[in-house]
Amino acid sequence: MVNKKNVISTMLQSFISLGVISLVWIFFGFSISFGDSLDKLGIIGDPFQYLFLNNIGQNDSNIPYLLFAIFQLKFAIITPAIITGSFAERIRFRSYLLFMVLFTIFIYCPLAHMTWSSNGLFANFGNIIGINGYENLHVLDYAGGTVVHMSAGLAALCGAFYLGKRKITRTKPANIPFIILGTGLLWFGWFGFNAGSALAANFDAVVSFANTNIASSTSMITWILYDRFLNRKISAVNACVGAIVGLVAITPAAAFVSLSHSIVIGFISALVCNIFMNWIKKRNVIDDTLDVFATHGLGGICGMILTAVFANDVGLIFGKYQTLVLHLVACVIVILFVCIGSYIIYKIVDIILPLRVRDDQEEKGLDMSQHGEVIA
Numbered sequence: 001m002v003n004k005k006n007v008i009s010t011m012l013q014s015f016i017s018l019g020v021i022s023l024v025w026i027f028f029g030f031s032i033s034f035g036d037s038l039d040k041l042g043i044i045g046d047p048f049q050y051l052f053l054n055n056i057g058q059n060d061s062n063i064p065y066l067l068f069a070i071f072q073l074k075f076a077i078i079t080p081a082i083i084t085g086s087f088a089e090r091i092r093f094r095s096y097l098l099f100m101v102l103f104t105i106f107i108y109c110p111l112a113h114m115t116w117s118s119n120g121l122f123a124n125f126g127n128i129i130g131i132n133g134y135e136n137l138h139v140l141d142y143a144g145g146t147v148v149h150m151s152a153g154l155a156a157l158c159g160a161f162y163l164g165k166r167k168i169t170r171t172k173p174a175n176i177p178f179i180i181l182g183t184g185l186l187w188f189g190w191f192g193f194n195a196g197s198a199l200a201a202n203f204d205a206v207v208s209f210a211n212t213n214i215a216s217s218t219s220m221i222t223w224i225l226y227d228r229f230l231n232r233k234i235s236a237v238n239a240c241v242g243a244i245v246g247l248v249a250i251t252p253a254a255a256f257v258s259l260s261h262s263i264v265i266g267f268i269s270a271l272v273c274n275i276f277m278n279w280i281k282k283r284n285v286i287d288d289t290l291d292v293f294a295t296h297g298l299g300g301i302c303g304m305i306l307t308a309v310f311a312n313d314v315g316l317i318f319g320k321y322q323t324l325v326l327h328l329v330a331c332v333i334v335i336l337f338v339c340i341g342s343y344i345i346y347k348i349v350d351i352i353l354p355l356r357v358r359d360d361q362e363e364k365g366l367d368m369s370q371h372g373e374v375i376a
Helices: 004-034 065-083 093-116 122-129 145-163 176-196 203-229 236-253 259-283 292-310 321-352 359-364 366-371
Strands: none
Touching: 004 065, 004 093, 004 366, 065 093, 065 145, 065 176, 065 292, 093 122, 093 145, 093 321, 093 366, 122 321, 145 236, 145 292, 145 321, 176 203, 176 236, 203 236, 203 259, 236 259, 236 292, 259 292, 292 321, 359 366
């Protein structure tokens, strides 16, 4: 989706995350995320409990705990990779490496602990609030709508603001057929994230698998039909964007909603994100290169709220308004936490290693200026 002279740089920013975050996760990332809480609220785990993935051993669950740790690593890897789409074509590679490490340690891991650790803040939100009627209720995020997509989308928005606009914002995608191919691979791989989060070959896994496909299908079709309703052409790129929005939105709800409700989630999320994306482009106030916030950030927010509406037994449509209240409060906390924290990290990195490339390097293209390589 980026200009031809920035394809290698953009791809490498995602690919390098596999190596960097794997090491961070093994050293202390997993421990911060899933270790015993160091505080009473459950914001951060003990960074030394599973240092170098020691002391994991065997457990009584369906799978070895080491397998769970490596499975969770993949969520940690993809989150900073998603962020790169917002500041593509204008960030120094070395600066990005430092940002990626700091973001994972200080934003992603605490958020994962709050949401997915058994003693985390959001995992015990109702009991921590201590209000009658909220006991044993918690924030629902089945496979990363909050932890992955909201955090990545919000950090991406902050990054786009901080780095400013590109010198040339209207560029042609380098290879549209590869966009379709990549989306297909991503759609297929998403089954592993969502269905795999059941941690077993059981009914939850099957429901997650089905809901993931149905929501993405609905979102894609809704997106292109809405474009046509507004007399826009049905483009391949927008079909792919629509599919991604559906994948993002269903992620927190994958095992918690019925198949019919997954259709509604895909439909609503597609309309909201489509309207916002086109509105923000018309205003031209921010240069989010690959529309990361509109797809992952806003899509994640839609998914988080709609999960509280449709979740089986505890959702709003089942008369449980408390779950929606918890989700709305948590949504505000996550927005403040990620936005403030990300901005501070961008600022610190910029002081140590300037974030933005020089004008002449941007003009030359990041493939050549940062890596000395070009597409043949």
